[in-house]
Amino acid sequence: MPTPRLPLRLVLLAAVAIGAVLVLALLAATVNSVLEFYQRLGELPLWLRAPLVAVAALVLAALAWLVWKLARPARVVPPDATVPVSRAEVDARLETLRARHAETAALESELAELDRRHASGELYVALFGEISTGKSSLIRALAPEALVEVDVRGGTTREVRHHRGRLPDGRELVLADVPGSGEVGGAVHEQIARDEALRAHAVAYLAASDLTRAQHAELAWLARFGKPIVLALNKADLYDEAEREALLGRLRAVDGAAAVVAISAGGSERFERLLADGRREAVERERRPEIAPLLDALVDLTAGGAAALEPAREAAVLAEVGRRGDELARATAAAEAERAVVKYTRRAVVGALAAVAPGSDILIQGAIGTALVRELARIHGVAVRELDVEGLLTRVGLTVRNTTAIVLAIAGNALKAFPGLGTLGGGVLHAIAYGLVFDSLGHALAATLAERQRLDADDVEARVRALLAQPSRERVERVARIALDAARGASTDGGIPQPRR
Numbered sequence: 001m002p003t004p005r006l007p008l009r010l011v012l013l014a015a016v017a018i019g020a021v022l023v024l025a026l027l028a029a030t031v032n033s034v035l036e037f038y039q040r041l042g043e044l045p046l047w048l049r050a051p052l053v054a055v056a057a058l059v060l061a062a063l064a065w066l067v068w069k070l071a072r073p074a075r076v077v078p079p080d081a082t083v084p085v086s087r088a089e090v091d092a093r094l095e096t097l098r099a100r101h102a103e104t105a106a107l108e109s110e111l112a113e114l115d116r117r118h119a120s121g122e123l124y125v126a127l128f129g130e131i132s133t134g135k136s137s138l139i140r141a142l143a144p145e146a147l148v149e150v151d152v153r154g155g156t157t158r159e160v161r162h163h164r165g166r167l168p169d170g171r172e173l174v175l176a177d178v179p180g181s182g183e184v185g186g187a188v189h190e191q192i193a194r195d196e197a198l199r200a201h202a203v204a205y206l207a208a209s210d211l212t213r214a215q216h217a218e219l220a221w222l223a224r225f226g227k228p229i230v231l232a233l234n235k236a237d238l239y240d241e242a243e244r245e246a247l248l249g250r251l252r253a254v255d256g257a258a259a260v261v262a263i264s265a266g267g268s269e270r271f272e273r274l275l276a277d278g279r280r281e282a283v284e285r286e287r288r289p290e291i292a293p294l295l296d297a298l299v300d301l302t303a304g305g306a307a308a309l310e311p312a313r314e315a316a317v318l319a320e321v322g323r324r325g326d327e328l329a330r331a332t333a334a335a336e337a338e339r340a341v342v343k344y345t346r347r348a349v350v351g352a353l354a355a356v357a358p359g360s361d362i363l364i365q366g367a368i369g370t371a372l373v374r375e376l377a378r379i380h381g382v383a384v385r386e387l388d389v390e391g392l393l394t395r396v397g398l399t400v401r402n403t404t405a406i407v408l409a410i411a412g413n414a415l416k417a418f419p420g421l422g423t424l425g426g427g428v429l430h431a432i433a434y435g436l437v438f439d440s441l442g443h444a445l446a447a448t449l450a451e452r453q454r455l456d457a458d459d460v461e462a463r464v465r466a467l468l469a470q471p472s473r474e475r476v477e478r479v480a481r482i483a484l485d486a487a488r489g490a491s492t493d494g495g496i497p498q499p500r501r
């Protein structure tokens with residue numbers, strides 16, 4: 001007769017009930033002992049009570065501090081934080097990058113443009129803002145002879161164009177019209193605009209209504225470079241007096257801008273005209289620009305002339321070139337590391353195939369492992385001691401020993417992807433396994449060195465373990481191909497690798 005099974009729900013209910021009773025009992029006991037302790041404390045003479053209370057308070061404070069230290073969320077440095085950097089430092093970084101054959105042309109031309117503008121002594125003002133906020137229309141109003149394209153469609157301006165204009169006080173300036181930001185898929189144009197904004201002495205940031213979250217972020221990014229900014233509410237003609245004042249009030253509350261003004265850059269308007277004979281005619285007419293408040297703000301903001309604003313402009317460009325130089329250095333190191341990993345994986349595979357005597361392969365791999373660690377450390381500019389390298393290899397070796405079965409299974413599976421390999425024998429399987437170990441060690445170590453800038457064995461080991469546990473198909477096939485190429489090469493040489501037990 002089958003035994004009647006208790007419904008799972010009932011079992012769970014019972015467990016929860018028992019748990020609740022236990023928790024309540026524990027709570028009551030704790031409260032009770034606290035009360036008792038408190039009572040006893042009250043009975044103690046003051047000379048004994050006072051130090052006891054003080055010690056308890058200290059312990060509690062230390063505990064609270066510890067909890068705070070452990071639980072506090074890590075401080076996140078925004079990725080685009082601007083780090084001030086000197087010209088000499090930037091030049092030195094570029095020199096190092098050139099020596100590593102990195103593509104430094106763009107950064108060099110940025111520095112050349114920095115020097116060219118410095119020598120020209122001209123005042124540069126960039127217009128900046130989302131698409132269709134009226135940047136090109138504003139250029140047309142500021143520099144009437146300028147040939148600029150204005151369109152109702154967003155994304156009309158695709159590159160930076162410079163135009164000469166004149167401030168009301170008679171000073172000349174160079175105006176930069178730039179592509180609008182916020183266009184779908186317009187990351188490249190946005191970067192062009194941002195770069196030009198950094199190159200300018202001052203920026204007129206155009207908006208056509210309240211700022212969106214993206215516009216807030218853009219303005220904050222620009223302000224972090226210490227750029228003098230006029231925030232201009234364009235298309236003010238579209239709002240009545242009350243709406244305009246309310247909008248301006250909100251824009252004034254935004255951080256980052258030195259001045260906030262309302263303008264009408266102009267643009268053109270279309271309307272229908274009713275003719276005397278009853279016909280209707282579509283007419284397009286230029287709107288009259290009203291930009292005096294912006295011009296006045298620019299006069300104030302640039303009162304010291306280009307020379308006074310030059311140090312801040314240079315600092316902004318250098319900070320950005322420095323940031324990009326760092327990015328390029330990281331990418332260059334990553335590419336070098338990748339090549340090194342492939343090189344040593346191949347050597348490990350070839351070594352494993354050549355090692356006929358049992359046990360000799362371990363020695364060969366030890367030497368190759370040391371060389372791999374040394375080369376990756378050199379690429380990432382991390383100094384390592386002999387002892388650390390040995391320690392790391394021993395630890396990873398132990399990890400690998402524990403996972404050998406997995407690695408061999410993976411290698412076996414990989415072989416199935418290459419038909420007709422029966423003749424090559426178990427040596428190849430072994431070699432693929434070795435290759436996977438080296439490939440995993442190399443990638444793990446490269447990632448640790450790039451992220452932590454030191455040989456953190458714990459981190460490397462954890463990463464190796466993760467990589468070996470779940471190797472991607474692409475990785476396994478790549479290593480398998482290296483092994484097969486090496487094995488075929490060996491067999492055409494006549495030295496067919498022996499199957500291993």
Ligand SMILES: Nc1nc2c(ncn2[C@@H]2O[C@H](COP(=O)(O)OP(=O)(O)OP(=O)(O)O)[C@@H](O)[C@H]2O)c(=O)[nH]1
Binds near residue numbers: 137237
């Ligand atoms: N009502 C009104 N419309 C304007 C004003 N200024 C520009 N416009 C219109 O806004 C639209 C976009 O103007 P553009 O000058 O091309 O804007 P933009 O910022 O250069 O645009 P992108 O180059 O695409 O980033 C056009 O249809 C203009 O006629 C203004 O002051 N008032």
Ligand SMILES: [Mg+2]
Binds near residue numbers: 178
């Ligand atoms: Mg434009």
